[in-house]
Amino acid sequence: MTVALKIGRVSASRNAQLRAEAAAGYAFVTPALILIMVLLIAPIVVVLLLSLTDYQLGALEWSWVGLANYSDMLGDRIFLRSLGNTFIYVAIVVPGSVVLGLLVAILVQERTKSKAIYQTIFFLPVTTTLIAMSVVWHFLLNPSLGPITSLTRALGLGEFDVFGDPDLVLVGLAVIGIWQLVGFNMILFLAGLTAIPRDLYDAADIDGADGAWDRFARVTWPMLGPTTLFVVVTTTITAFRVFDTVAVITRGNPQGRSDVLLYTLYKVGFQDFNMGPASAMTIAFLVFVLVIALAQAFLIDRRTHY
Amino acid sequence: MSRATLRTDRLIGSAVSHAFLLLGAAFILLPFVWMLLTSIRPASEVFTAGFNPIPSRLAAGINYSEALTKSPLLQYMLNGVFVCAGILIIQLLVAIPGGYALAKLSFRAQPVIFGLVLFGLTVPVQVTALPIYIALAKLNLLNTYFAIMLPFFLSVFGIFLFRQFFKSFPQEIIHAARLDGFTELEIIIRIITPSAVPAIAAFAVFSITSHWNDLYWPLIVTTSADHATPPLGMMIFRDQETGSNYGALMAGAAIITAPLILVFLFAQRQFVRGITMTGVK
Amino acid sequence: MSHLELTGLSKSFGTTKVLNDVSLSVRNGEFLTLVGASGCGKSTILRVIAGLEPQDSGTVQIGGRGVDHLRPKQRKVAMVFQSYALYPHMSVAENMSMPLVMQRLNLAERLPLIGRLSANCRRVMTEIAAEVDAVAKQLQIEALLTRKPAQLSGGQRQRVALGRSMVRHPDVFLMDEPLSNLDAKLRVHMRAELTDLHRRLGVTFIYVTHDQVEAMTMSDRVALMDEGRIVQLGTPSDLYHNPSDLRVARFIGSPQINIVSGTTTAQGILVGEALLPIAVSSPAGQVVSVGLRPEALSLDPVAGQPNLAARLTRVENLGAELFLHFVLQESGAPLVLRATLQDYERHKARLNSPVALGVECARALVFDAAGHRVDQASRAALRLEVPA
Numbered sequence: 001m002t003v004a005l006k007i008g009r010v011s012a013s014r015n016a017q018l019r020a021e022a023a024a025g026y027a028f029v030t031p032a033l034i035l036i037m038v039l040l041i042a043p044i045v046v047v048l049l050l051s052l053t054d055y056q057l058g059a060l061e062w063s064w065v066g067l068a069n070y071s072d073m074l075g076d077r078i079f080l081r082s083l084g085n086t087f088i089y090v091a092i093v094v095p096g097s098v099v100l101g102l103l104v105a106i107l108v109q110e111r112t113k114s115k116a117i118y119q120t121i122f123f124l125p126v127t128t129t130l131i132a133m134s135v136v137w138h139f140l141l142n143p144s145l146g147p148i149t150s151l152t153r154a155l156g157l158g159e160f161d162v163f164g165d166p167d168l169v170l171v172g173l174a175v176i177g178i179w180q181l182v183g184f185n186m187i188l189f190l191a192g193l194t195a196i197p198r199d200l201y202d203a204a205d206i207d208g209a210d211g212a213w214d215r216f217a218r219v220t221w222p223m224l225g226p227t228t229l230f231v232v233v234t235t236t237i238t239a240f241r242v243f244d245t246v247a248v249i250t251r252g253n254p255q256g257r258s259d260v261l262l263y264t265l266y267k268v269g270f271q272d273f274n275m276g277p278a279s280a281m282t283i284a285f286l287v288f289v290l291v292i293a294l295a296q297a298f299l300i301d302r303r304t305h306y
Numbered sequence: 307m308s309r310a311t312l313r314t315d316r317l318i319g320s321a322v323s324h325a326f327l328l329l330g331a332a333f334i335l336l337p338f339v340w341m342l343l344t345s346i347r348p349a350s351e352v353f354t355a356g357f358n359p360i361p362s363r364l365a366a367g368i369n370y371s372e373a374l375t376k377s378p379l380l381q382y383m384l385n386g387v388f389v390c391a392g393i394l395i396i397q398l399l400v401a402i403p404g405g406y407a408l409a410k411l412s413f414r415a416q417p418v419i420f421g422l423v424l425f426g427l428t429v430p431v432q433v434t435a436l437p438i439y440i441a442l443a444k445l446n447l448l449n450t451y452f453a454i455m456l457p458f459f460l461s462v463f464g465i466f467l468f469r470q471f472f473k474s475f476p477q478e479i480i481h482a483a484r485l486d487g488f489t490e491l492e493i494i495i496r497i498i499t500p501s502a503v504p505a506i507a508a509f510a511v512f513s514i515t516s517h518w519n520d521l522y523w524p525l526i527v528t529t530s531a532d533h534a535t536p537p538l539g540m541m542i543f544r545d546q547e548t549g550s551n552y553g554a555l556m557a558g559a560a561i562i563t564a565p566l567i568l569v570f571l572f573a574q575r576q577f578v579r580g581i582t583m584t585g586v587k
Numbered sequence: 588m589s590h591l592e593l594t595g596l597s598k599s600f601g602t603t604k605v606l607n608d609v610s611l612s613v614r615n616g617e618f619l620t621l622v623g624a625s626g627c628g629k630s631t632i633l634r635v636i637a638g639l640e641p642q643d644s645g646t647v648q649i650g651g652r653g654v655d656h657l658r659p660k661q662r663k664v665a666m667v668f669q670s671y672a673l674y675p676h677m678s679v680a681e682n683m684s685m686p687l688v689m690q691r692l693n694l695a696e697r698l699p700l701i702g703r704l705s706a707n708c709r710r711v712m713t714e715i716a717a718e719v720d721a722v723a724k725q726l727q728i729e730a731l732l733t734r735k736p737a738q739l740s741g742g743q744r745q746r747v748a749l750g751r752s753m754v755r756h757p758d759v760f761l762m763d764e765p766l767s768n769l770d771a772k773l774r775v776h777m778r779a780e781l782t783d784l785h786r787r788l789g790v791t792f793i794y795v796t797h798d799q800v801e802a803m804t805m806s807d808r809v810a811l812m813d814e815g816r817i818v819q820l821g822t823p824s825d826l827y828h829n830p831s832d833l834r835v836a837r838f839i840g841s842p843q844i845n846i847v848s849g850t851t852t853a854q855g856i857l858v859g860e861a862l863l864p865i866a867v868s869s870p871a872g873q874v875v876s877v878g879l880r881p882e883a884l885s886l887d888p889v890a891g892q893p894n895l896a897a898r899l900t901r902v903e904n905l906g907a908e909l910f911l912h913f914v915l916q917e918s919g920a921p922l923v924l925r926a927t928l929q930d931y932e933r934h935k936a937r938l939n940s941p942v943a944l945g946v947e948c949a950r951a952l953v954f955d956a957a958g959h960r961v962d963q964a965s966r967a968a969l970r971l972e973v974p975a
Contacts, residue, residue, distance in 0.1 A: 016641070024490035029419055032460070036419075040422075040426050040429065047436055124338065125334060127566050127577065128519075128563045130519060135559055139556070179333065182330075188582060244521050247521060247525065286433045478672035479670075485639070486686040496699075497674055
């Protein structure tokens with residue numbers, strides 16, 4: 001038998017199973033790939049291009065304007081204000097919902113009989129339609145006929161118009177944000193807590209770290225490191241995308257003090273149809289989200305190396 | 307330390323923790339309770355009730371029937387069911403074969419495509435909203451079910467999830483199937499999919515809750531009540547009422563939130579698993 | 588019929604060569620075992636034969652016909668996997684009928700529900716059910732047919748996996764460590780059952796294991812593999828008594844062969860002060876390894892027999908026989924000796940102090956520094972088995 005003949009056969013054999021696999025592979029990813037191109041990649045490219053134009057939906061003419069949209073954006077009071085508001089909102093919601101979520105998780109973990117019922121209650125807001133519950137919250141905090149006002153009045157604390165007070169409006173929205181996220185974070189922390197081996201607590205007991213605080217500081221907190229990082233990042237991204245409560249309750253009022261990034265983007269893009277500036281804001285929004293994602297990847301990387 | 311003080315210490319600790327949890331639970335439940343109370347309260351009492359929780363007489367019938375007749379609530383719910391089902395079916399049809407190909411088949415473009423999927427995981431839907439909206443407007447497709455569903459036909463998260471799930475499926479079973487003469491499509495239909503039922507259930511929960519509750523996109527592409535999903539319907543309802551009939555409004559809110567809460571209460575474990583998968587994002 | 592011929596198989600994963608120019612010829616109806624430590628490439632050979640993984644070069648022929656261009660299902664081979672690879676959501680009967688369903692029904696008829704509408708499909712399904720029943724009877728699993736794999740014990744799953752491979756009457760059975768997930772007792776039982784099955788079916792078996800006992804007890808021939816090559820191919824007896832390489836000597840046999848180091852001289856091999864009169868092909872003054880099976884040592888050397896001074900350290904009592912663990916007085920090298928209970932009782936008193944162990948030089952195996960066999964006694968025997 002000649003060598004050449006053998007080699008010919010071999011290449012055929014390489015192809016039999018591999019070729020079938022590759023053909024099936026391409027066939028199976030084609031729908032996904034088409035959708036990725038049409039619904040993900042192409043739109044991102046188009047947004048990038050639009051951000052360099054003065055295109056308005058329905059307008060017949062448009063022109064390239066270079067980076068004008070970006071420089072306008074950086075000088076735009078409304079954009080900067082909504083960015084600032086979003087950061088304030090994030091700065092309240094993230095620590096609030098993470099710390100409360102952790103606290104609730106630790107307390108719930110220690111309960112035996114009532115554990116399931118508490119878990120159900122705290123998780124309830126996660127499952128509900130935020131829009132509907134925003135309407136309820138709006139009513140609860142209504143300054144003239146809401147029950148909470150009646151309560152504060154009865155207690156002699158006076159009246160609070162939470163959503164009408166420029167200084168309180170973001171706090172009010174953040175309370176709803178925390179209300180919705182605590183249960184979610186609790187579940188993630190509970191998963192992290194159950195993953196901590198019981199042996200570590202026994203060892204800590206024997207080593208003398210038997211108080212509640214010592215157990216938390218020496219075992220729970222260090223072991224929850226990766227979970228905490230994860231919870232902080234997901235909560236940050238969720239909080240950064242706040243929209244529903246603003247759209248239903250305040251619409252950016254009073255005095256624009258509750259304008260947040262996505263709501264401003266929505267107004268500029270889909271109510272005024274100023275596609276150029278809206279695209280520039282979209283890109284800014286994408287950059288923020290990618291930065292958070294990259295920070296997470298970087299931090300997780302760092303953590304695995306110590 | 308004596309035994310007695312140890313006991314009292316523990317009792318105090320337990321009391322403090324219960325107190326905190328009860329307070330937290332009250333905070334969480336407040337809007338639900340108030341929603342239900344107001345939905346059965348007569349309209350005249352809503353404004354004078356204050357913090358008094360107990361309605362003097364039941365007006366549930368009036369409020370709920372008003373919610374259902376004054377606004378097309380059932381239509382909204384039906385729209386929601388239709389949109390969620392459509393989205394979920396397409397997502398599964400795309401993500402299961404895609405996930406299998408990325409997990410178990412080798413072909414040259416595989417790493418690139420998986421890279422695109424990973425990139426897609428970080429891009430929120432608001433980023434692609436503008437161009438998709440413009441395209442739908444140009445094609446005269448605004449105010450259709452298709453418009454509401456389109457951006458979500460692609461779930462990179464679904465592809466990623468199924469890819470991870472299939473990755474841990476035993477390679478030997480797939481080898482056995484190939485030896486037995488299964489085609490790759492039959493492996494997906496007859497072997498991989500039946501084994502993925504838990505993952506499919508979890509993904510379904512995740513997909514249905516996020517699209518049942520989504521406001522941003524339906525608000526952009528629909529202006530009419532005909533295709534409005536429950537959250538958008540809720541907004542329309544609220545704007546109609548302009549605060550005059552809180553009883554009916556709360557009844558409406560209760561009706562819209564009820565389906566998911568019921569599913570959650572009856573299938574808690576699956577539900578929690580489905581929702582917390584968002585975490586992977 | 589179906590002899591199997593592998594010619595020059597090579598395969599690499601990245602920079603690691605898992606198969607390095609492997610050629611092997613398996614006779615029709617033979618039970619051939621590939622044995623070696625994990626990662627030696629033995630399982631890869633099976634998957635290449637089955638067509639599940641492509642080789643980089645070389646050819647596979649089954650029954651004189653090249654199969655390299657064929658898909659796995661077209662090669663008429665069946666495979667039993669280490670994990671059994673049963674379809675978890677299908678009953679035992681469905682698992683076992685799958686290969687026949689795939690063979691005998693076309694794509695349309697295989698569709699769930701719709702396929703059942705065709706009369707041909709129904710007829711074929713009845714046939715298949717009958718064949719599955721017959722095989723299930725042979726394996727005594729007919730009572731399990733409606734169960735799911737999760738409801739079966741390890742041994743039962745093993746039988747189902749066997750059954751699934753039997754229904755299709757393959758030309759070659761490929762078995763990838765099929766017994767390694769069973770407990771020790773069941774493993775011994777299944778060894779007998781598999782050899783029995785092989786005799787009944789009369790079909791070629793290629794069996795992969797890391798367990799030398801399985802290789803020794805079940806096979807017609809054994810191929811010992813290391814680092815992607817076949818080190819030695821021969822009958823179990825060849826591999827035990829006449830290993831061509833130190834790696835084979837070490838791998839085969841339990842307890843492991845004793846290795847003592849020595850130096851070649853003109854008269855024989857010097858181990859410490861003892862001279863073993865063994866003729867070797869190496870020049871004098873070389874360091875060599877002398878392999879002594881536990882039964883090549885004795886407690887009472889006959890007159891003039893070379894002996895090694897050793898001290899007893901431990902006794903392992905297996906009931907019918909004993910393993911006596913010694914260390915050499917001079918070098919401290921460990922030695923194991925196989926003794927009967929009577930032998931041990933007879934010499935027991937003496938064993939408190941160092942003794943001389945007799946060495947049966949005709950059974951000694953000598954290897955050079957590279958691990959090649961160098962004693963003259965083996966030459967003839969080794970030459971015999973090189974295929975013509």
